[in-house]
Amino acid sequence: MIAHNSTTAAFSASARVAMYLRKSRKDLELEAVGGEDTLERHRRVLLELAKHYELTVTRIYEEVVSGDTIEGRPQMRQLLRDVEAGSYDAVLCHDIDRLGRGGMADQGRILDTFKWSHTAIITPDKIYNLDADLDEEAVEFKTLSARYEYRMIKKRLARGREASVREGKFIGNRAPYGYERYKLQGAKGWSLRPVEPAAQVVRDIFRWYLGEDEARIGVSLIVRRLNERGIPGPSGKDWTPTAVRSILANPVYAGFIRSKSRPAVVTMEEGRKVTHRPRSAAPDIYPGLHEPLISEAQARQAATLLANNKSRPGPKQVAMKNPLSGLVICDQCGRAMIRRPYGNGYPDGLLCSYTSCACVSSTLSTVEDAILEGLQQWLVALDLSLDSGAGERQSAAELQSARTALEAAQAEDARLRAQKARAYDLVEQGIYTPEIFTQRMAALGAELETVAAQISALTAEIERLEAAAEAKAALVPNVRRVLELYPRLQEPEEKNALLRSVLSKVIYHKTRRERWSGGSDLSLTLVPIVK
Ligand SMILES: [Zn+2]
Known part of the structure; x- marks a missing residue:
């Protein structure tokens, strides 16, 4: 919990901060024999500290009476109410005793309030960040508030967590696979944002499980596929059926937040209160603030399939036999082209899945060869376009305008910070009350706060544009790799995955057979995975 003075990074310039000032009995005695006014001295020290950290002090609480308990300190009561309401990111005070002197119950109540509202305490010596994930440092917090009322704290923590969940915030300590936690700007609490490539792995797991572009496969085949591709699991080790199932069952991926625990049910047994958490009680689910990775429909479908497959040995898992599975789309009707085995030494065919479609089928190997030939031509064309810079110009212009806007926002940010520094000078000189x-x-x-939001939006936009440009440049080596590797692969499933590393789909056009007059009019349109 304790971070030493270096931790200014934890507070942005828009962090909302209050100051609490109080005299102790000893201070009063010293003042009586001609000492300096304590509150004034403390205010000066804390303003210096706030200026140093570039904090935004929006309220100063000055306790003029010196009560031993919280009840005897009206400013402290007001401060606790405001902290409880989440008004501040941090509170400055001269030393931690200024807050928490008095009975242990009082101290516990104060620290507890700061802790569950995620409000830090800043003193000239230390920054107490009670909300930090409790590891070794939690011990220090415990000694600090050794005898607080544990039950009350748990209850209030739970209440704070419930409120956060209802607002769609993320309350866990570890982000679900495919996401990372981030601190919400200008508000209390955390949310989630997707991290690639894990987010794409989650989308893939759902697509495979629901059979969206090939025959659907079960959990164990998904596990095998992920491990074969060398993708590390959520634990950093191999994937397990449990890991895949818990992803398929987690509503967070469809944009929801689940209250962590199952609701408790309290009953009386033999005159004692007993708390149960029945397995049947479903946890509450609320719409989250975060971006979903899959649709609600996909989540529901996966949940249904999971429930149906629980006791039975999953669906029959057929190994993929078509390297073009789900990749080739008929231009006449928009349906996927499927493999048709003829047997008796005849080569496999590729035909439209709509039986009365106007299109004409081909042999699978003809289409496969044509795709590779198309990729070869693509490579040549891409190399040329990258060299000449054609097509890059528009995205370069967008990038430039975003960068200019970012510079303007950063200049505005610097101007506001300078004004803040000036305000500190004016209050030091006594010109400002x-x-x-x-x-x-x-x-x-x-x-x-407004400028910070602009800066973060523009930074994200610039990152997106840069990533798009990079993806385009990356396509060249990827296509080259496909052409090199493809002839060496045996498994249709591997070939399929390789093609999908550069192609989102192939549009198939053919309306005349080879033996008809004029010959075949087979043509393919290759659609790359870049937008
Ligand atoms: Zn068709």
Whole structure:
């Protein structure tokens, strides 16, 4: 929980911060014999600290009475209410005792409030980040609040977590596979964002399981496929059926947040209260703030299939025999072209899955060869276009305009920070009263928040544009690799995966047979995976 003074990175310039000032009995005694005013001295020290960290102090709580308990300290009561409401990212105080002197129950209540509202405490010596994932440092927190009322804390934590879930925030410590956690900007709590390539693995698992572009395969075949491709599982080791099943059953991928625990049911047994968490009680599910990886329909379909397959030995798993499976689309009717084995030494055919379609079938190997030939031509054309820079110009212009906008936003950010530094100077010189200072800070804080949102949106846009340009450039070596490897592969499934590494689909056109006058009019349109 304790981060030493280096941890300013934890607070952005738009972090909302309050200050709490209080005199102790000892301070009063010292003042009585001619000491300096304690609150003024502490305010000066903390303002210096806030200036150093570039914090936005939006309110100063000054306790003029010196109560021993929370009840005797009206400003502390107000501060706790505001912290509870999630008003601040951090509170500055001269030392931790200023907050928590008094009974252990009081101290527990204060630390507890800061902890579950994810509010940090900043003192000149240390930053107490009680919300940090509890490992070794949790021990220190425990000694600090040794005798707090544990049950109350758990209850309040649960209440805070429930509220977060209802708002669609992510409350777990570890992001589900395919996502990463990020701190929400300008709000309390966390959400999730997809991380590639894991997010794509999740989409693939659903597509394979639902049989969206080939015969559907079961969990164990999915496990085998992932491991064969050398993709590490969520644990960093090999994939297991449990890992795949828990992905297929997790509503988070369709954009939902699940309250972590099953709801508790309290009953009385032999005069004692007993808490059960019945397995049958489904956890509550709320729409999340995060981007889904799959559709709701896909999630429902997967859940149904999982439920049906629980006791029976999954569907019959047929090994893929068609290297072009799900890849070739008929241009007449838009359906997938399928393999037709003829036997008796005749080569396999490739025909439209719509039996009365106007298109004409081909032998599978003819289409396969034509695709490879098409890729070869593609490679030549791509090499040329990259050399001449044609087609790059438009995306370069977009990228340039996004970068210009980002520079402008960064300049605005610097201007607001400079104004903040100026406000600190003015309050130091006594030109600003603490009231005017905090008002000014609140206004600047709001503007900084807007600019921070702009900067993050523009940064994301630039990353997207750069990735698109990179993907296009990456296509050349990928196509080259496909052409090299393809003739050496045996398994249709491997060949299929290889083609899919560069092709999203192939559009098939043929309306005349080879032996008809004019001959075959077979033509293929290769669609790359880049947008
Ligand atoms: Zn067709």
